[in-house]
Amino acid sequence: MTVRRRIGLSLRVDPVACDAYGYCAELFPERVTVDEWGYPIVDGTPVEPELADLAARAVADCPRRALRLYEVVVDG
Amino acid sequence: MLATSSTTLWYSTRATGIVALVLLTATMVLGILTAGRLRTRSWPAFAQADLHKRVSVLAMVFLGIHVVTAVLDTYVNIGWASIVVPFASSYQPFWTGLGAVGLDLLVAVAVSSAWRGHISARAWRTIHWLAYGSWPVAMAHSLGEGTDGPTVWMGILAGVCGLAVAGTLSWRVLDYRRHGRRAGQVGALTRVVSPPPARPASPGRPDGRRVRSHGVTRVHEVSR
Amino acid sequence: MTATVTTPERVLVGVRGEDESSMDLDRHLAAHGPLVAPDGDARWGAWVHRAVAESGLLGRGGAGFPSAGKWEAGRMASRRPVLVVNALEGEPASAKDRVLLLRCPHLVLDGAEAVAAAVRASEILLCVPDHSWAVAASLEAALTERRRAGLSGRRVAVRRPPGRYVTGEESALTDWLGGGPGRPMMRMDKSVPLRMARRAALVHNVETLAHVALIARRGPEWFRQLGTPDAPGSTLVTVTGAGSGPVVLEVELGTPVSQILRWGRFEDPPSAVLLGGYGGTWLEGSRLDTPYAPAPLASVGATMGVGVVVGLPATSCGIAETARIARYLAGESAGQCGPCVFGLPAIAGDLELLSSGRPDPSALERVAGRTSAVDGRGACRHPDGLTRLVRSALRVFAADASSHALGRPCSGHISPTVLPLPPGSDPRGDAS
Numbered sequence: 001m002t003v004r005r006r007i008g009l010s011l012r013v014d015p016v017a018c019d020a021y022g023y024c025a026e027l028f029p030e031r032v033t034v035d036e037w038g039y040p041i042v043d044g045t046p047v048e049p050e051l052a053d054l055a056a057r058a059v060a061d062c063p064r065r066a067l068r069l070y071e072v073v074v075d076g
Numbered sequence: 077m078l079a080t081s082s083t084t085l086w087y088s089t090r091a092t093g094i095v096a097l098v099l100l101t102a103t104m105v106l107g108i109l110t111a112g113r114l115r116t117r118s119w120p121a122f123a124q125a126d127l128h129k130r131v132s133v134l135a136m137v138f139l140g141i142h143v144v145t146a147v148l149d150t151y152v153n154i155g156w157a158s159i160v161v162p163f164a165s166s167y168q169p170f171w172t173g174l175g176a177v178g179l180d181l182l183v184a185v186a187v188s189s190a191w192r193g194h195i196s197a198r199a200w201r202t203i204h205w206l207a208y209g210s211w212p213v214a215m216a217h218s219l220g221e222g223t224d225g226p227t228v229w230m231g232i233l234a235g236v237c238g239l240a241v242a243g244t245l246s247w248r249v250l251d252y253r254r255h256g257r258r259a260g261q262v263g264a265l266t267r268v269v270s271p272p273p274a275r276p277a278s279p280g281r282p283d284g285r286r287v288r289s290h291g292v293t294r295v296h297e298v299s300r
Numbered sequence: 301m302t303a304t305v306t307t308p309e310r311v312l313v314g315v316r317g318e319d320e321s322s323m324d325l326d327r328h329l330a331a332h333g334p335l336v337a338p339d340g341d342a343r344w345g346a347w348v349h350r351a352v353a354e355s356g357l358l359g360r361g362g363a364g365f366p367s368a369g370k371w372e373a374g375r376m377a378s379r380r381p382v383l384v385v386n387a388l389e390g391e392p393a394s395a396k397d398r399v400l401l402l403r404c405p406h407l408v409l410d411g412a413e414a415v416a417a418a419v420r421a422s423e424i425l426l427c428v429p430d431h432s433w434a435v436a437a438s439l440e441a442a443l444t445e446r447r448r449a450g451l452s453g454r455r456v457a458v459r460r461p462p463g464r465y466v467t468g469e470e471s472a473l474t475d476w477l478g479g480g481p482g483r484p485m486m487r488m489d490k491s492v493p494l495r496m497a498r499r500a501a502l503v504h505n506v507e508t509l510a511h512v513a514l515i516a517r518r519g520p521e522w523f524r525q526l527g528t529p530d531a532p533g534s535t536l537v538t539v540t541g542a543g544s545g546p547v548v549l550e551v552e553l554g555t556p557v558s559q560i561l562r563w564g565r566f567e568d569p570p571s572a573v574l575l576g577g578y579g580g581t582w583l584e585g586s587r588l589d590t591p592y593a594p595a596p597l598a599s600v601g602a603t604m605g606v607g608v609v610v611g612l613p614a615t616s617c618g619i620a621e622t623a624r625i626a627r628y629l630a631g632e633s634a635g636q637c638g639p640c641v642f643g644l645p646a647i648a649g650d651l652e653l654l655s656s657g658r659p660d661p662s663a664l665e666r667v668a669g670r671t672s673a674v675d676g677r678g679a680c681r682h683p684d685g686l687t688r689l690v691r692s693a694l695r696v697f698a699a700d701a702s703s704h705a706l707g708r709p710c711s712g713h714i715s716p717t718v719l720p721l722p723p724g725s726d727p728r729g730d731a732s
Contacts, residue, residue, distance in 0.1 A: 015637035026122045039677070
């Protein structure tokens with residue numbers, strides 16, 4: 001039986017849905033920067049609990065629902 | 077507590093209608109600016125979008141009061157049906173009908189925006205374009221219906237609102253012509269065809285398909 | 301284009317370079333023997349599964365995963381899965397799948413039946429690009445023969461997807477088969493099987509199935525007699541660049557690359573070699589004795605990928621050829637993701653500028669930065685293939701790259717290319 005361990009919440013962007021609005025980078029620069037064409041570079045390291053609200057706001061404000069918050073769980 | 081005095085209701089209808097028109101104008105201006113995707117350090121894009129959304133909600137609130145007080149006012153005969161069914165009112169059917177058209181369009185925009193996560197991006201954008209139609213309809217309704225239309229101050233107000241919208245639209249059209257799409261808005265090829273084209277692929281219109289999510293065993297989305 | 305045989309002769313048994321005809325059913329059975337299914341379909345399927353797993357066969361479509369690895373999920377699916385035979389071969393420099401299907405289609409079809417039994421597939425879909433009428437005709441003829449001989453128990457159909465580069469990617473292919481536009485999908489978890497119209501879909505390369513057909517006859521120990529412990533068996537490679545046209549060879553895994561080049565009609569060793577296709581890597585001329593297998597190649601910074609070997613003559617410029625590949629790959633983007641749509645043409649432009657020899661001290665830093673920016677940010681691995689290729693080019697041709705950036709061009713960027721590029725995609729229009 002595998003034991004599951006929750007690592008934390010991390011951000012990921014769906015590159016197909018993303019349309020380079022850039023709101024995520026404005027709202028959450030701690031984890032999201034923008035490349036030279038306006039598309040987000042998302043840092044997938046887990047979000048600290050004190051920044052979780054900012055992350056949630058960035059996810060909610062994405063006009064394309066491209067930014068998603070994932071719960072990362074590993075086996076063992 | 078519901079005011080039954082007809083005069084109070086009538087004043088409320090006129091006042092909230094004018095405020096709703098001004099707020100709708102502001103919503104339009106902010107919406108056009110947001111779509112233009114021009115941002116500065118002190119005026120970030122998310123704030124423009126956010127302000128546009130909040131002002132639109134405020135506009136809908138005033139619009140709601142305007143409509144309700146108009147129906148409750150017994151001095152003029154406007155029934156509940158005629159606020160959504162155009163040209164069904166017995167009082168000034170044409171101008172009231174325009175108001176109903178405007179309300180229908182704005183309700184569609186509002187509902188689709190509330191459910192934005194559940195409809196495709198293309199569907200949302202198509203419905204949102206109806207908003208462009210709602211503003212001139214609202215303006216015509218304001219000028220034609222009721223007693224304030226022919227006054228000077230109303231004319232000045234209408235002029236200022238008209239200039240604001242026209243000016244912003246002109247800026248948007250010129251900016252688009254000069255810069256094209258500022259960023260993003262790539263679409264997928266609508267069809268992958270063979271043999272390969274002679275010219276390099278160019279970005280197409282955005283595709284409105286919702287992204288399917290695949291089942292995952294180890295990483296799963298936090299449900300909202 | 302010719303197919304020749306060298307030792308070993310396994311998949312290409314009975315195929316002669318001079319004889320362009322296809323092996324019909326009788327010749328196929330004479331060369332390989334019958335495909336016996338003892339104990340009925342279900343137990344045979346389980347036996348095939350075990351045999352292929354023990355054989356250590358790795359997929360021959362480029363990714364190199366253990367072939368039997370995905371079968372368990374397919375067999376456990378609630379609805380019987382569909383087996384997709386991927387004959388798209390979108391790599392322009394690869395011709396092995398085409399040769400297999402033109403010359404020995406029955407071997408591939410045998411393999412498909414074996415895998416279908418192992419995963420309980422109810423249907424087999426043979427996916428041939430819409431522009432390959434010869435391959436489709438060969439398959440249809442073979443299917444007709446099998447039907448007459450009473451050989452096929454399953455529903456087998458031929459499908460004709462568009463022959464673009466990314467259409468052969470397995471998620472794009474299953475998307476197209478399910479009625480979608482045929483664009484690669486974002487896959488968060490690869491252990492979840494692909495779906496096609498609510499059924500699980502297993503996608504296998506044509507050559508993989510040919511090997512399965514032989515393992516099903518001769519067993520896993522026989523398969524492991526050739527090759528290396530980690531990469532057993534033989535594999536097909538397409539060798540290009542010797543001037544006499546592409547050659548498809550069967551080679552034992554672990555053979556030195558230099559030997560493969562000699563068999564591929566290279567009299568003099570090339571200055572560098574492109575391995576693995578246009579999303580692969582370069583191997584420098586000093587390392588041509590590296591064994592052709594995943595682990596030894598990885599240890600020198602190369603990837604095996606799909607069986608493609610392109611030799612670069614001394615008169616060609618590696619940077620210029622990489623620029624041409626980059627421009628081709630940029631044009632083959634599915635157009636879904638910004639970093640790919642904008643990043644790939646930008647990288648191609650950077651490489652073209654670099655190869656033209658215009659002095660630009662920041663050129664190398666810029667292209668390296670853009671490569672890192674694009675890497676891993678698409679929904680599929682298409683941009684990753686280009687970044688891998690560009691990184692290896694900047695490493696293998698570092699001297700050329702630096703001297704170009706300083707303003708010293710070579711003649712390579714105006715000499716004709718040795719790379720096969722589909723017509724219309726080479727901006728200079730003179731693909732060989």
